[in-house]
Amino acid sequence: MSTTTRILGIDPGLRITGFGIIDKTGQKLAYVTSGCIRSNEKDSLPLRLKTLLDGISEVIAAHQPDEAAIEKVFVNVNPQSTLLLGQARGAAIAALVLAGLPVAEYTALQIKQAVVGHGKAAKEQVSHMVTRLLQLPGEPSADAADALACAICHAHGGQLGSMATQGYRVKNGRLV
Amino acid sequence: MSTTTRILGIDPGLRITGFGIIDKTGQKLAYVTSGCIRSNEKDSLPLRLKTLLDGISEVIAAHQPDEAAIEKVFVNVNPQSTLLLGQARGAAIAALVLAGLPVAEYTALQIKQAVVGHGKAAKEQVSHMVTRLLQLPGEPSADAADALACAICHAHGGQLGSMATQGYRVKNGRLV
Numbered sequence: 001m002s003t004t005t006r007i008l009g010i011d012p013g014l015r016i017t018g019f020g021i022i023d024k025t026g027q028k029l030a031y032v033t034s035g036c037i038r039s040n041e042k043d044s045l046p047l048r049l050k051t052l053l054d055g056i057s058e059v060i061a062a063h064q065p066d067e068a069a070i071e072k073v074f075v076n077v078n079p080q081s082t083l084l085l086g087q088a089r090g091a092a093i094a095a096l097v098l099a100g101l102p103v104a105e106y107t108a109l110q111i112k113q114a115v116v117g118h119g120k121a122a123k124e125q126v127s128h129m130v131t132r133l134l135q136l137p138g139e140p141s142a143d144a145a146d147a148l149a150c151a152i153c154h155a156h157g158g159q160l161g162s163m164a165t166q167g168y169r170v171k172n173g174r175l176v
Numbered sequence: 177m178s179t180t181t182r183i184l185g186i187d188p189g190l191r192i193t194g195f196g197i198i199d200k201t202g203q204k205l206a207y208v209t210s211g212c213i214r215s216n217e218k219d220s221l222p223l224r225l226k227t228l229l230d231g232i233s234e235v236i237a238a239h240q241p242d243e244a245a246i247e248k249v250f251v252n253v254n255p256q257s258t259l260l261l262g263q264a265r266g267a268a269i270a271a272l273v274l275a276g277l278p279v280a281e282y283t284a285l286q287i288k289q290a291v292v293g294h295g296k297a298a299k300e301q302v303s304h305m306v307t308r309l310l311q312l313p314g315e316p317s318a319d320a321a322d323a324l325a326c327a328i329c330h331a332h333g334g335q336l337g338s339m340a341t342q343g344y345r346v347k348n349g350r351l352v
Contacts, residue, residue: 045281046279049269049270049273050273073259074259075259076255080251082262083250083259083262086259086260086262086265086266087262087263087266089263089266090225090262090265091267094225094270094271095270096222097223097225098226103222
């Protein structure tokens with residue numbers, strides 16, 4: 001008998017934050033849920049961050065994940081956008097740590113390596129592999145797919161990526 | 177009889193977040209408390225944000241402010257610093273909105289105008305005026321002084337600054 005670990009992946013953004021939850025039992029991954037939290041651009045920043053916080057807290061309350069993984073964000077060409085993204089990510093992490101979840105961080109490179117097998121994968125390839133690995137009936141929205149990919153990266157211990165670059169290949173989420 | 181409004185001012189930062197609380201009764205301002213929350217640079221970002229969150233939550237629980245004011249931050253020459261500061265500010269706002277506090281935002285310019293009377297005031301002038309306006313026995317630490325200045329700016333309705341630039345002068349917190 002294997003225990004099941006429920007993982008919440010987050011793709012942070014001020015306008016749209018994607019979330020995705022998977023169950024890991026041994027090496028098996030199962031889709032639980034995914035979606036997006038959208039903030040209203042007409043609201044003040046504190047209100048928008050509250051929407052984000054409340055949304056993540058609701059997802060946690062409804063699905064009781066054991067661990068969380070969040071995508072590391074990078075500096076944007078536009079410093080103002082970097083600042084806004086940073087604030088959204090700070091609020092998202094706040095929601096996770098307030099719920100007592102351990103929070104792991106992965107770069108987009110690590111996530112792509114873990115899910116697609118190489119770090120230069122296009123967004124569509126990530127979405128496609130997420131759909132295959134979790135046997136979804138259809139492709140999730142872009143933000144939900146990125147969040148699920150982050151959860152999958154964490155389920156693989158964030159290690160598959162570095163192994164994949166050492167001559168291994170990933171097929172259906174397994175090293176071949 | 178005037179009602180008293182308790183205002184929590186926050187000067188956000190990842191390494192050090194300053195806080196300052198004042199009571200406003202009519203036009204009278206009274207110092208309540210101030211201090212700093214420091215995160216451990218050796219901790220992971222999620223843990224550092226948790227330190228910040230927990231610290232602000234404790235201050236709120238202990239002193240029960242009615243309203244909050246937080247300094248707007250600006251993009252740094254170093255984009256990575258901008259990102260870190262953004263995340264700290266996002267977590268700080270999260271702590272405020274979670275406590276149900278209305279959150280007002282003021283730029284450094286607005287704060288300096290409200291406290292010193294012009295936007296080009298040096299940090300030492302701000303600290304000096306905060307000490308005088310609140311009749312403190314000694315100057316607070318730089319981060320606490322900035323947080324108290326932010327609270328004072330909010331107490332003045334964020335309006336004093338713009339009036340001060342229209343030919344008024346600020347003396348002991350009053351227009352003269």
